[in-house]
Amino acid sequence: MRILCLDDEYLALQMLENCVREVKPDADVDGFDDQDELLEEAEKSGCDVAFLDIHMRGMNGVEVAKRLKEINPKMNIIFVTGFSEYKGEAMDMKASGYIMKPVTKEEVAAELDDLRFPIVPKKNVRLRIQCFGNFDVFMPNGEHVRFERSKAKEVFAYLVHRHGSSCTLREIFAVIFEDEPYEKKLQNLLQTYIYAMIKSLKEVGAEDVIVRSYNALAVNPDLLDCDYYRFKELDAGAVNAYECEYMSQYSWADFLYNDF
Numbered sequence: 001m002r003i004l005c006l007d008d009e010y011l012a013l014q015m016l017e018n019c020v021r022e023v024k025p026d027a028d029v030d031g032f033d034d035q036d037e038l039l040e041e042a043e044k045s046g047c048d049v050a051f052l053d054i055h056m057r058g059m060n061g062v063e064v065a066k067r068l069k070e071i072n073p074k075m076n077i078i079f080v081t082g083f084s085e086y087k088g089e090a091m092d093m094k095a096s097g098y099i100m101k102p103v104t105k106e107e108v109a110a111e112l113d114d115l116r117f118p119i120v121p122k123k124n125v126r127l128r129i130q131c132f133g134n135f136d137v138f139m140p141n142g143e144h145v146r147f148e149r150s151k152a153k154e155v156f157a158y159l160v161h162r163h164g165s166s167c168t169l170r171e172i173f174a175v176i177f178e179d180e181p182y183e184k185k186l187q188n189l190l191q192t193y194i195y196a197m198i199k200s201l202k203e204v205g206a207e208d209v210i211v212r213s214y215n216a217l218a219v220n221p222d223l224l225d226c227d228y229y230r231f232k233e234l235d236a237g238a239v240n241a242y243e244c245e246y247m248s249q250y251s252w253a254d255f256l257y258n259d260f
Contacts, residue, residue: 154250159217
């Protein structure tokens with residue numbers, strides 16, 4: 001979980017950051033006393049939750065919240081203020097929560113436990129998938145996953161693109177072999193590619209990302225950390241990383257990336 005804190009008073013910012021870190025020691029927490037710096041960071045690296053002081057010099061917290069919602073409509077905004085008269089204006093923003101100063105860790109914990117857009121952490125992620133630019137596959141520690149056959153990797157790329165939807169072998173055949181006839185020799189070759197794909201995944205302990213059924217395959221998206229999936233969830237970091245290049249090495253992807 002990535003949490004940003006904003007207050008132009010140094011001591012208040014320190015108190016807020018300390019409370020958030022106590023409540024969420026595993027979260028990535030950054031504090032800012034400048035509105036533009038926080039917005040720049042949110043746009044660059046994304047943000048799940050923003051704690052915003054409302055009453056500040058220059059751009060107030062409500063104005064910052066509006067800018068953050070442009071970056072990510074599903075960002076959780078929690079307003080922090082010592083002025084109760086701002087509460088109505090803050091709630092008009094459909095904020096996740098509202099805390100009166102002085103901030104306590106109990107109040108912070110209560111708000112983080114009841115977010116408007118709950119953050120569901122990915123557990124047991126097997127692979128990190130890069131779809132923007134060239135398609136590539138990595139282990140969670142960053143080590144590159146190698147496929148012994150390039151077509152095996154391409155089969156996996158197509159399954160990732162389908163985002164958990166079941167794909168028949170005939171559908172996969174049409175993507176991999178394009179205009180070739182659906183004849184036995186190539187069907188057997190496709191089975192070879194699928195076997196090689198599963199073998200490569202098994203070697204890195206990730207064979208369970210493939211869901212097999214009769215004459216069909218899919219991926220389990222819950223076991224993948226994928227930039228394309230995060231883009232579809234309006235994650236700001238993924239949205240800003242996308243530069244109109246999607247699985248660039250595959251010609252079929254040119255026609256499919258518009259689907260999202």
